[in-house]
Structures are given as structure tokens and as C-alpha cells.
Amino acid sequence: MYATVVKRLLFLTGNAGKLAEASHFFEPLGYQVEQFLIDGEVPIVGEPQSDSLKDVAIAKIEQAKALFNQTGQDAAIFVEDAGLFIDELSGFPGVNSASVLNQIGLSGILNLMSETINRGAEFRAQAVLFTGDELVFGEGVCRGSITSETLGESGFGYDPIFSPEGEDSGRTFGQMNKTEKEAFSHRGKALESIKKQLDLLGR
Numbered sequence: 666m667y668a669t670v671v672k673r674l675l676f677l678t679g680n681a682g683k684l685a686e687a688s689h690f691f692e693p694l695g696y697q698v699e700q701f702l703i704d705g706e707v708p709i710v711g712e713p714q715s716d717s718l719k720d721v722a723i724a725k726i727e728q729a730k731a732l733f734n735q736t737g738q739d740a741a742i743f744v745e746d747a748g749l750f751i752d753e754l755s756g757f758p759g760v761n762s763a764s765v766l767n768q769i770g771l772s773g774i775l776n777l778m779s780e781t782i783n784r785g786a787e788f789r790a791q792a793v794l795f796t797g798d799e800l801v802f803g804e805g806v807c808r809g810s811i812t813s814e815t816l817g818e819s820g821f822g823y824d825p826i827f828s829p830e831g832e833d834s835g836r837t838f839g840q841m842n843k844t845e846k847e848a849f850s851h852r853g854k855a856l857e858s859i860k861k862q863l864d865l866l867g868r
């Protein structure tokens with residue numbers, strides 16, 4: 666009988682919701698997902714001022730690699746950058762989704778949209794995994810619409826005001842469990858793309 670090899674995956678993030686969803690995806694694949702901490706803290710990394718999620722993700726993984734090299738450990742490293750892009754608001758809050766949510770909350774977004782008929786929006790995610798040898802990129806987009814009120818308490822961030830396309834009963838991510846959300850979500854798609862590439866690489 667062969668021992669199961671558990672691969673460590675260190676996720677550099679301060680967002681507990683993103684960490685929980687990445688764990689839900691990777692752990693059945695044989696990864697042990699951990700938050701990347703140094704001395705018990707999430708290391709602070711600079712994020713460039715850029716409209717490109719990919720530029721931000723690359724900046725984060727390069728800094729994570731440099732920090733990780735100092736630890737002398739053996740693990741894959743993972744980062745992800747995501748955001749909500751609302752059509753009628755010309756892509757706002759976009760790359761600033763985290764800070765905008767802190768500043769105005771879900772009620773602020775709903776107020777901005779109170780007169781708006783066009784409720785289309787999309788979540789985008791750019792994930793990057795460093796295997797130890799190479800970078801593997803995964804992108805995901807999830808189209809949907811902004812609801813007129815908050816619905817549900819699951820998930821995190823903008824989940825209670827976003828209903829994905831294809832969800833026939835109009836539920837928001839906030840009304841779904843992780844498995845249901847993953848089937849629709851930008852993160853699920855980005856991670857699925859990375860998984861396929863790892864399979865091709867035989868990892």
C-alpha cells in the first residue's frame with residue numbers, strides 16, 4: 666500500500682472567505698491548504714496601482730516567492746486577485762472591490778444602483794499558483810446581476826447582492842453553499858483552469 670502524498674499549498678491572503686473556498690476546492694485533490702503566514706502574521710505585500718487583476722496577481726506572487734524562499738520550506742504558493750465589475754457603473758468597484766466594500770458597504774452599492782434598470786455585473790478572478798518550478802495562471806469570469814436587496818448570509822464580500830447567470834431561481838451566492846457557489850463562480854473557474862494545467866504537467 667502506498668502512503669498518500671499530501672501537497673502543501675500556502676495561500677497568501679488576508680481574506681478568510683477566499684481561503685475557505687480555495688481549501689474547499691484543493692483539499693479533495695490532495696492538497697493541504699494553509700494561509701501563508703510569517704511569525705503568525707499575513708505578510709504585507711505591495712499591490713501596484715493597476716486596472717489589471719493579472720498585474721496585481723503577478724506582483725503578489727513574486728513577493729510571495731521572495732518571502733517564501735527565506736523560509737526554506739517545501740510547498741506550492743498561491744495568490745488570487747478578484748473583484749466585482751458592475752456594467753452600469755463602468756466596472757466599479759473593480760480592482761478596488763475590497764476597499765470600496767469597507768468604505769460604503771453593500772448598502773452603499775445598492776443605493777448607487779437604486780434607480781438602475783441595467784443590473785448586469787460580473788465577478789472576475791485571476792489566480793496564480795507557483796509549483797516550485799513554474800507559474801500556472803487561471804482566470805475566471807462569472808456573469809450575473811445585482812439584486813435589489815441583500816439575500817442570504819453565506820459566503821463573503823458581495824455574495825449577498827450577486828445572483829449568477831444560470832441560477833434559475835435567482836438565488837444569490839449568499840444563499841448557496843460552497844459547492845453550489847463553486848459551480849458558478851469566477852473562483853471555481855479560475856481554480857478549475859489551474860487544476861487542468863496541473864494535470865497536464867503531471868503535478
Ligand code: ITT
Pocket residue numbers: 677678679680683745746747748749762763766788820821822823824838850852
Ligand atoms: P487578499 O488580497 O489579501 O487576498 P482581498 O480581500 O484584498 O484579499 P482582493 O484584492 O482579491 O482580495 O479583493 C477582492 C474583493 O472583491 C474582496 O475583498 C471581496 O470584497 C470581493 N470579492 C472577490 N471575490 C468575491 C466572491 O467570490 N464573493 C464576494 N465578494 C468577492
